[in-house]
Every structure is written in structure tokens, then in C-alpha cells.
Amino acid sequence: MKNYAARLKRRNLIDGIFAAAALTAMVVFRITMKEAESFNMLQGFCTGFAVVLIIRIIRNAQCLHNEELLRKKYIASTDERTLAIEREVSTTTLRISMLVLGITTVITSFVSESTAYTLAAVLGIITLLQFILYAVYNRRM
Amino acid sequence: MQNRIQELRKQRRVTQQELADALSVSRQTIISLENGRYNASLLLAHRIAQYFETTIEAIFIFDEEETL
Numbered sequence: 001m002k003n004y005a006a007r008l009k010r011r012n013l014i015d016g017i018f019a020a021a022a023l024t025a026m027v028v029f030r031i032t033m034k035e036a037e038s039f040n041m042l043q044g045f046c047t048g049f050a051v052v053l054i055i056r057i058i059r060n061a062q063c064l065h066n067e068e069l070l071r072k073k074y075i076a077s078t079d080e081r082t083l084a085i086e087r088e089v090s091t092t093t094l095r096i097s098m099l100v101l102g103i104t105t106v107i108t109s110f111v112s113e114s115t116a117y118t119l120a121a122v123l124g125i126i127t128l129l130q131f132i133l134y135a136v137y138n139r140r141m
Numbered sequence: 142m143q144n145r146i147q148e149l150r151k152q153r154r155v156t157q158q159e160l161a162d163a164l165s166v167s168r169q170t171i172i173s174l175e176n177g178r179y180n181a182s183l184l185l186a187h188r189i190a191q192y193f194e195t196t197i198e199a200i201f202i203f204d205e206e207e208t209l
Contacts, residue, residue: 074165079170
């Protein structure tokens with residue numbers, strides 16, 4: 001549990017750095033890109049990113065000051081059944097996504113060649129990534 | 142894979158929540174284990190055996206047909 005508390009503290013520190021970076025970026029964008037079209041989108045992205053991180057920091061800080069909350073969070077994040085469900089969901093999602101991408105690529109090739117090439121490239125990158133990660137975990141385990 | 146977790150837990154008059162707390166897992170995990178819907182990892186099986194002061198083989202009944 002002490003290791004988990006230390007991990008939460010470290011995560012909070014990293015989140016704090018990213019939140020500060022997002023808020024700084026927002027100020028920089030406000031100064032430099034006043035008239036640009038992409039300003040609103042970038043500002044929205046930075047604000048959303050910072051808000052999510054700040055909420056996470058507050059939640060983690062609450063857990064760090066309350067033993068019961070910390071224990072609950074620890075169980076929620078290390079419960080092996082939950083982790084097994086997450087692994088299963090990820091695998092199934094990837095399989096379905098690749099199947100849908102494959103079918104969509106074939107169908108799209110009749111309509112737009114460039115879109116079909118883009119989808120095929122995405123499918124290729126995912127497959128390549130899968131091979132690389134398989135090799136990495138094959139060595140680790 | 143069958144197991145005797147529910148039987149041992151009831152013998153000791155321990156609630157699912159108490160067992161879950163002692164093993165640092167969720168109550169839902171205990172429910173799934175008892176119903177046979179989820180098989181514990183070796184690590185959790187070891188912790189369960191330690192909790193009930195017995196061996197893994199005494200709690201988990203390996204069904205050979207599952208491997209066929």
C-alpha cells in the first residue's frame with residue numbers, strides 16, 4: 001500500500017507538470033494566435049486536458065489523505081478480475097475494430113480510392129504495432 | 142475448475158466483504174470465484190490458501206476434462 005501511495009504521489013506530480021504545461025500553452029496561444037481559426041480548438045483542447053488532470057490530482061490527493069479511500073482505490077486498480085476484464089475488453093475491441101476497418105476498406109475502395117488507401121494504411125500500422133508489441137512482450141515474459 | 146471458497150468461508154463465518162478486504166480484491170471477485178465464473182490467478186489462489194490456512198489443492202478442485 002505504501003508503494004501505491006508513492007506511485008499516486010509521483011502520478012500527481014507528473015499530472016501537475018502536464019496541467020501547468022497545458023495552462024501555459026493556453027496563455028501562449030491566447031497571446032500569439034488571437035485571430036487564428038484554430039485558436040478556439042487549441043484553447044478548448046488545452047482547457048479540457050488541464051481540467052481532467054486537475055480533477056485527477058484532486059481525487060488522488062483526497063485518497064492520499066484518507067486511508068480508507070486509498071485502500072478502496074488500491075483495490076479498484078489492482079483487483080485481478082477487473083484487470084482480466086479490461087484485458088479481455090481490449091483484445092475484443094481490437095479484433096472487432098480491425099474487422100470493421102478491413103470491411104470498410106474493401107467497401108470504400110469502390111467509392112474513394114484515397115480513403116481506401118488511408119484506411120488500409122491505418123490497418124497496416126495497427127497490424128505492425130501488434131507484431132512489434134508481441135515481440136516486446138514475448139521477450140519480457 | 143471448482144473451488145471450496147464459499148464452503149470454507151461459511152465454516153469460518155466470514156462475509157464476502159471481509160474475505161475481499163483480507164485478500165485486497167473486490168467483493169465482486171469473491172462472488173465470481175464462488176460461482177465458478179472466474180478462475181483465480183496462482184497468486185490469488187496462494188493468498189486464499191494462506192487465508193484459510195490450507196493448501197491450494199484443498200481449495201481448488203482441478204477438473205481434468207477442462208484440458209481436453
